[in-house]
Amino acid sequence: MIQTETQGRVAVVTLNRPKALNALCSELFHEINDALARFDSDADIGAVVLTGSERAFAAGADIKEMKDAEFISNYKTNFLGHWVEQISRMRKPVIAAVNGFALGGGCELAMMCDIIYAGEKAVFGQPEINLGTIPGAGGTQRLTHAVGKSKAMEMILTGTVHLSAHEALASGLVSAVFPPETLVAEAIKTASKIASKGAVSVQMAKEAVNQAYELSLSSGLHFERRLFQATFATKDQKEGMAAFAEKRKPSFVHE
Numbered sequence: 001m002i003q004t005e006t007q008g009r010v011a012v013v014t015l016n017r018p019k020a021l022n023a024l025c026s027e028l029f030h031e032i033n034d035a036l037a038r039f040d041s042d043a044d045i046g047a048v049v050l051t052g053s054e055r056a057f058a059a060g061a062d063i064k065e066m067k068d069a070e071f072i073s074n075y076k077t078n079f080l081g082h083w084v085e086q087i088s089r090m091r092k093p094v095i096a097a098v099n100g101f102a103l104g105g106g107c108e109l110a111m112m113c114d115i116i117y118a119g120e121k122a123v124f125g126q127p128e129i130n131l132g133t134i135p136g137a138g139g140t141q142r143l144t145h146a147v148g149k150s151k152a153m154e155m156i157l158t159g160t161v162h163l164s165a166h167e168a169l170a171s172g173l174v175s176a177v178f179p180p181e182t183l184v185a186e187a188i189k190t191a192s193k194i195a196s197k198g199a200v201s202v203q204m205a206k207e208a209v210n211q212a213y214e215l216s217l218s219s220g221l222h223f224e225r226r227l228f229q230a231t232f233a234t235k236d237q238k239e240g241m242a243a244f245a246e247k248r249k250p251s252f253v254h255e
């Protein structure tokens, strides 16, 4: 259900369940989680690209699989909790390369990533209200942070207002739009650039940016300053600054 490959220090994870538009059934999600966990602990990988097909990044959670679920078992088994935690725990950067539908859990999956690139025909939406439910994997929170309350409310409460790639770009949900056929290559290019930096400072930078969602400004600035100070314990900080002073390219060792 997924395909994985590596290109240099970049791992590419491709969702491949075409008959169901990459609907996120539990088997698919386990495979995604296993692959991400493997790449997160692989010292030869510096960044990950997560993508789907040209038709669909993912059309949401698998409705047919979950339609008969009950509250008690959802609660007892912490339904969705285990699925979503691995991606949130990723310490390495993940770029979502979104072509086609990113609906419901598909949109939420993209928003769990650190950067979203969209193909020109991408469609972002949270249609759960049409199924008698609500977003359950971060849609009400991350979409609101990304596009603001009014647009998030409009999308989530109607279930029919979706964002095109260019609307998603204008609203800040995605950082760039590319033709569908070059999208993944562009994502890999950016991931390679990130993976060429010192891995420790990349992870610290990711951690610090993510704290902007969790902390007050003064606590966030304090957190950032401590990590900044800590980078001076790394070989890569010594190398990076020495290389600048000596007018040469740095050669990072990721320590």
Ligand SMILES: CCCCCCC[C@H](O)CC(=O)SCCNC(=O)CCNC(=O)[C@H](O)C(C)(C)COP(=O)([O-])OP(=O)([O-])OC[C@H]1O[C@@H](n2cnc3c(N)ncnc32)[C@H](O)[C@@H]1OP(=O)([O-])[O-]
Residues within 6 Å of the ligand: 019, 020, 021, 023, 024, 059, 060, 061, 062, 063, 064, 065, 080, 083, 084, 101, 103, 104, 105, 106, 108, 109, 127, 128, 131, 134, 135, 136, 137, 139
């Ligand atoms: C990261 C965390 C992940 C978990 C998140 C959980 C929480 C989340 O907030 C809840 C959801 O996502 S609720 C979900 C929110 N998402 C939605 O409500 C979107 C539901 N999907 C749609 O509205 C339409 O399929 C599209 C408009 C995407 C495409 O329309 P089109 O171009 O006419 O294509 P088509 O003919 O319709 O589809 C082709 C085949 O794919 C099948 N399939 C597709 N999506 C499926 C799904 N989610 N399920 C199962 N199957 C799905 C479809 O049945 C058909 O199979 P068949 O055997 O050949 O009949």
